[in-house]
Amino acid sequence: MITSEHHEKLRGWFAGRLPDDLFESLGEVTVDREEITVVGRIPEPRLAESASDAEREAAVGSRIQEFRERTRDARVAVAREAEHRFGKKVSWGVECGGERALFTHVAAPVMTRLRQPQRQVLDTLIAAGVARSRSDALAWCVRLVERHADDWLTELRDSLGHVQRVRAQGPDGPGPIAEDAGPEDTPTDN
Numbered sequence: 338m339i340t341s342e343h344h345e346k347l348r349g350w351f352a353g354r355l356p357d358d359l360f361e362s363l364g365e366v367t368v369d370r371e372e373i374t375v376v377g378r379i380p381e382p383r384l385a386e387s388a389s390d391a392e393r394e395a396a397v398g399s400r401i402q403e404f405r406e407r408t409r410d411a412r413v414a415v416a417r418e419a420e421h422r423f424g425k426k427v428s429w430g431v432e433c434g435g436e437r438a439l440f441t442h443v444a445a446p447v448m449t450r451l452r453q454p455q456r457q458v459l460d461t462l463i464a465a466g467v468a469r470s471r472s473d474a475l476a477w478c479v480r481l482v483e484r485h486a487d488d489w490l491t492e493l494r495d496s497l498g499h500v501q502r503v504r505a506q507g508p509d510g511p512g513p514i515a516e517d518a519g520p521e522d523t524p525t526d527n
Contacts, residue, residue: 376430
């Protein structure tokens with residue numbers, strides 16, 4: 338897992354390296370073992386107040402496509418540099434008019450072992466036409482958890498950050514013993 342300090346440095350690198358006119362603002366930079374995803378905000382198309390929802394949707398879609406084509410060379414140059422520096426693929430996305438679009442990004446294979454009750458869940462999704470294969474069914478389940486467990490996942494990520502800070506304070510880490518350690522927590526030479 339990436340530390341918050343490493344994430345901040347990564348975000349800072351992109352903020353400093355991206356051309357000033359690429360995005361209105363840098364929305365988010367996310368990272369995992371394989372990929373860095375950079376999402377920026379781009380200006381909404383100017384439309385009449387009386388524009389229909391269909392017109393707005395088409396205009397936003399066209400703006401996103403225009404941005405993707407126009408900025409391809411600049412994004413590729415930054416991605417090459419980042420991939421060399423950080424050892425991960427770089428993917429891009431934009432937010433425009435309330436819409437979020439991710440461009441080509443990594444789809445990493447994940448291997449797992451499932452017991453029969455878990456396989457039956459996947460097979461039920463296949464039988465119901467929700468997915469074509471166990472792989473598709475598992476991806477569908479992950480998207481479902483992702484959509485509905487944001488608070489839980491945020492709390493889990495915060496807890497993992499706390500665990501990393503505590504580990505850094507241990508005998509192999511550079512930091513001091515945890516501030517909240519009481520006398521009963523202090524190691525002795527028995």
